[in-house]
Amino acid sequence: MSAVTARLEHGPGALLRRVPWSKLLIHLVLLSGAFVMVVPFLWMVTLSLKPLELTNQPPYLFPSTFEFANYSRAWDAAPFARYYLNSIVMTGGIVVGQVIFSSLAAYAFARLHFPGRDVLFMLFLGTMMVPFHVILIPSYLIVDRLGWIDSYTALIVPRMVSAFGIFLLRQYYQGIPRELDEAAMIDGASRLGIWWRIIVPLSGPGLATLGIFAFMFAWNDFLWPLVVTNDPDMRTVQLGLAMFQGRYGTQWTLLMAGTVTATLPTLLVFLLSQRWFIQSVAQSGLKG
Amino acid sequence: MTAIARMRTGWSRANRRGDLSAAALALAPAIVLFALFNIYPLLYSGYLSVMEWDGFSPDKEYVGLGNYKALYESAMFRNALTVTFTYTVGTTLLGVAFSLLVAVLLNSGIRGQNIYRLVYFLPVVTSTVAAAVVWRYLMNPGSGYADVLLRDLGLTPPSPSWLRNPDWALRIVILVGVWKRLGFNIVIYLAGLQNIPKEYYEAATVDGAGSWDRFRRITVPLIAPITLLLVIMSIIDSFLIFDVVYVMTDGGPVGTTEVVGLLLYRQAFRYFNLGTASAMGWVIFAIVFAITLIQWKFFGAREAGL
Numbered sequence: 273m274s275a276v277t278a279r280l281e282h283g284p285g286a287l288l289r290r291v292p293w294s295k296l297l298i299h300l301v302l303l304s305g306a307f308v309m310v311v312p313f314l315w316m317v318t319l320s321l322k323p324l325e326l327t328n329q330p331p332y333l334f335p336s337t338f339e340f341a342n343y344s345r346a347w348d349a350a351p352f353a354r355y356y357l358n359s360i361v362m363t364g365g366i367v368v369g370q371v372i373f374s375s376l377a378a379y380a381f382a383r384l385h386f387p388g389r390d391v392l393f394m395l396f397l398g399t400m401m402v403p404f405h406v407i408l409i410p411s412y413l414i415v416d417r418l419g420w421i422d423s424y425t426a427l428i429v430p431r432m433v434s435a436f437g438i439f440l441l442r443q444y445y446q447g448i449p450r451e452l453d454e455a456a457m458i459d460g461a462s463r464l465g466i467w468w469r470i471i472v473p474l475s476g477p478g479l480a481t482l483g484i485f486a487f488m489f490a491w492n493d494f495l496w497p498l499v500v501t502n503d504p505d506m507r508t509v510q511l512g513l514a515m516f517q518g519r520y521g522t523q524w525t526l527l528m529a530g531t532v533t534a535t536l537p538t539l540l541v542f543l544l545s546q547r548w549f550i551q552s553v554a555q556s557g558l559k560g
Numbered sequence: 561m562t563a564i565a566r567m568r569t570g571w572s573r574a575n576r577r578g579d580l581s582a583a584a585l586a587l588a589p590a591i592v593l594f595a596l597f598n599i600y601p602l603l604y605s606g607y608l609s610v611m612e613w614d615g616f617s618p619d620k621e622y623v624g625l626g627n628y629k630a631l632y633e634s635a636m637f638r639n640a641l642t643v644t645f646t647y648t649v650g651t652t653l654l655g656v657a658f659s660l661l662v663a664v665l666l667n668s669g670i671r672g673q674n675i676y677r678l679v680y681f682l683p684v685v686t687s688t689v690a691a692a693v694v695w696r697y698l699m700n701p702g703s704g705y706a707d708v709l710l711r712d713l714g715l716t717p718p719s720p721s722w723l724r725n726p727d728w729a730l731r732i733v734i735l736v737g738v739w740k741r742l743g744f745n746i747v748i749y750l751a752g753l754q755n756i757p758k759e760y761y762e763a764a765t766v767d768g769a770g771s772w773d774r775f776r777r778i779t780v781p782l783i784a785p786i787t788l789l790l791v792i793m794s795i796i797d798s799f800l801i802f803d804v805v806y807v808m809t810d811g812g813p814v815g816t817t818e819v820v821g822l823l824l825y826r827q828a829f830r831y832f833n834l835g836t837a838s839a840m841g842w843v844i845f846a847i848v849f850a851i852t853l854i855q856w857k858f859f860g861a862r863e864a865g866l
Contacts, residue, residue, distance in 0.1 A: 298665045299672075305662055306679045308739065312694040313682065315705050319697075333705075377590035384579040384586070396590070399598045403800050403848050405821055406841035409608065409828050410601035413615070430597040433590045463582030492687035494803045499829060510689040514807055517693050524697060535690045542685040546678055553744065554751035 316535075320528035339525070346529040349520060354505055355512035356533075359491060362427040362508060366490040369432030371483050375475070377433070378441035379467045383453065393442075400435045404495065412499050426500040427508070431490070437482045444478035445471055481552045484545060491538050509534045608838035615832050627839035637840065639815055640823040646730060647819060648798040651737035656790055658738065659745030664779060666746070667753040677750065681743035688740065692807035695736045699723050726816045729809055733817050736804055741797075745790050752786040753779070785858075792855045796848055820844055 311333065318335045320342055347353060380386075381393050411430060420426035448471060456466050472479070497508045507515065513534045520526055542549060609627055613620040631637045662680065666673050683691060698705045701721030710717050722728045756779065764774050802821035805811060811818035820840060828837035 295670055298668060298670050302662065302665055302670075302676050305658070306676060309679050309683060309742070311705065312691065312698060312739075315698060316690075316694045373589045373593070376586040380583040380586040384583040386580045386583040389583075392587075392591075395599075396594060399594060401849060401852050402598065402602055403796075403841070403844050405800060405824055406605050406838075406845045407598060407601035408824075409834055409838055409841065410604035411597055412828075413604070414596065414601065430593070433593045435594075438590065463578060464585060467586065488685055492689075494687075494689055494806075495825070510687055513693060514689050517696075517807065527693065527697070531690045531693050535686055538685045538687065539682070542682075546681070547674075550677065550681060550747050554747050 316528050316531055319524055320532050322525050324523070324525050342525045342529040343533070346516075346526040346533070349523075349526055350512060350516045350530065351504070352509070352512060352530060352533060355507050355509045358424075358427075358506060359509040361424055362497070363487055363490040365424065365428035366431050367483050367486045369428065370434050370437050370486040371479050373433040374437030374482060375441055375472065375479060376467065377438045378445055379471055381438065382442045382445035383450075383466075383471075384463065393438075396435045396438055400439075408495070408499065411496075415500055420500070422501055422503040422506045427497055427506075431493075431496070434482075434486070437486070440482055441475065441478055444475055448474050484541065484549060484552075487541060488538055605838045605841055608834055609842050610835070610839075612835045615834050620835075623835065627835045628843070630836065631839055631843065636815070636818075637820075637823065640818050640820045643730065643815075643817060644799060644801070644819045644821075647734055647737065647801060647817075648795055650731075650734040651741065651798045652791055652794040654734070654738045655741045655745055655794055656787060659742050659749055659790070660783070660787070662742070663746050663749035663753055664775065666750060677743075677747065680746050683740045684743040686740070688803035689807055691736060691740055692804045695732070695739075696723065696808045699732055720813075723809055724813050726813050729813055729817050733801075733804060733808060736808070737798060737801065740804075741794065745794075748786060748790060749783065752783050756782050788855075788858055792851060795851050799844065799848055799851075 314333045318333060321335045321338050321340070322342075323337055323339045324342075326337065377396075381389065415421060415426045415430065418425075420429075452470050452474075453466050456470050461469060492510060493508075494510045494514070497511050498514075501507055501511065504515075513530055516530050517527055608620075610622060610624055611620040612623045612627070662676075666676055699722040701707065701717070701724070704722075706722065707717045718725050718728055722732050760778050760782075761774055764778060769777065800821055801819050802825065805817050805819055805822050806825075809817040811822050820843075824837050824840045824844070827833045827840065
């Protein structure tokens with residue numbers, strides 16, 4: 273009772289002063305930015321769950337109907353299952369290839385002595401500066417000459433090694449104590465035996481970081497699959513989605529169901545690994 | 561200590577030969593793949609850029625710098641360069657400015673930092689094709705969310721509608737570029753901001769500096785290397801934009817979103833002018849290379865490895 277009167281005596285001004293206005297303002301700015309970030313996601317999900325005849329009815333941002341049949345209709349209208357299979361095979365091949373080959377190469381650069389090592393490493397790094405646009409046409413011609421057009425080989429093999437991966441893992445391997453290698457060598461392990469038994473088991477987080485980066489890149493990639501596939505059966509999810517838009521562009525609900533389907537894998541992987549993934553991105557930026 | 565070191569050098573010298581054969585094995589896949597799909601294509605495209613070839617006929621005709629000269633004189637290529645520059649500058653400036661603002665606000669000790677960071681990062685991991693499809697329909701005339709929102713606010717959407725409007729189409733593409741990139745910049749800025757010692761701010765506060773002064777005189781200069789890094793990464797990425805315009809506008813209306821990546825793709829895979837397209841690739845390479853050199857100059861080649 274006395275507290276209330278005390279507050280009344282000080283008037284509303286005191287109460288207002290206690291509200292942290294600057295914090296509220298900050299939240300207001302951040303929330304409006306966050307709103308712009310999520311609007312496309314909300315809109316995509318909401319539309320994908322609307323019955324076709326209600327497509328143009330408000331409200332727009334939060335689902336009020338749940339027409340899950342749109343998803344099966346989208347999957348019937350285009351061979352999304354096939355696209356998914358292609359994307360999974362391609363992504364799997366690229367991830368496995370990049371992790372193994374980058375790891376092997378990084379081991380050679382971090383641990384072995386051979387003539388021309390540093391020059392070769394700089395050459396590998398240098399390839400990162402070459403824009404994909406420059407090598408696109410000759411790469412296509414090579415793949416065509418090899419008879420790989422419309423095959424998983426074309427989708428996977430040219431991207432099975434990455435200079436970024438070699439760079440990342442080399443940094444990581446340099447942090448593993450050399451004494452471990454030497455002890456294993458005294459025990460009679462070969463160089464590649466050391467790589468397999470010492471380096472690989474100790475570099476789990478490094479390999480996983482590269483694996484996730486490779487996964488995001490491969491699943492979302494567009495230009496290379498667009499160029500090396502003509503057969504509809506060889507399309508990846510991203511290609512399928514772009515083509516689907518061309519053909520079913522007016523059937524928004526189906527298109528959005530397809531878009532949700534195409535986006536889900538990377539979003540799931542991200543949400544499951546987000547703290548750690550964001551941390552890796554932050555570190556890669558600071559090192560760069 | 562020195563004895564052990566000496567033992568170790570002797571040991572490693574004796575094992576150099578073993579190193580060489582192991583290195584050859586370990587590097588073989590990477591070397592073969594790089595040679596076949598990076599180095600050779602680069603040289604081959606240089607060769608193609610001085611040839612005229614449709615990709616089918618057995619003969620290629622040597623034209624010297626003819627393709628480059630034709631590009632220099634081509635209004636279409638100049639337009640594409642201008643569009644790409646505009647996109648690059650717009651995306652880079654807005655992306656860096658907004659991300660610095662958000663990162664500074666997130667770093668001010670407010671609650672929910674992780675949630676905000678997560679939300680701002682979502683577009684980064686979304687595929688560009690999916691993002692472009694959704695944004696295209698957000699901007700759809702009449703029933704897209706942009707128009708609905710404007711009508712609710714009592715405003716009139718432009719006519720012709722956004723992506724069909726020569727004044728607006730590129731701005732929307734830039735908006736999508738910023739939206740897609742912001743979270744990445746924020747995460748890197750935040751890591752940088754957290755490295756600035758708190759004492760600097762405390763000392764400045766004691767000296768009577770307001771929050772704007774602290775931002776201008778402490779944050780901005782100390783974060784400058786990260787800003788430069790983000791600017792250069794953004795320029796290089798933006799310069800190579802392809803997916804978003806391919807899906808959203810296909811270069812239209814009237815070429816106002818026709819970026820060089822799209823023009824190159826069309827020249828090569830629709831009109832089969834492989835020589836012209838290769839020359840375009842090399843012009844893009846030269847520009848990106850010049851930007852990378854600037855990065856080297858500022859960071860030193862070693863740290864600029866990425």
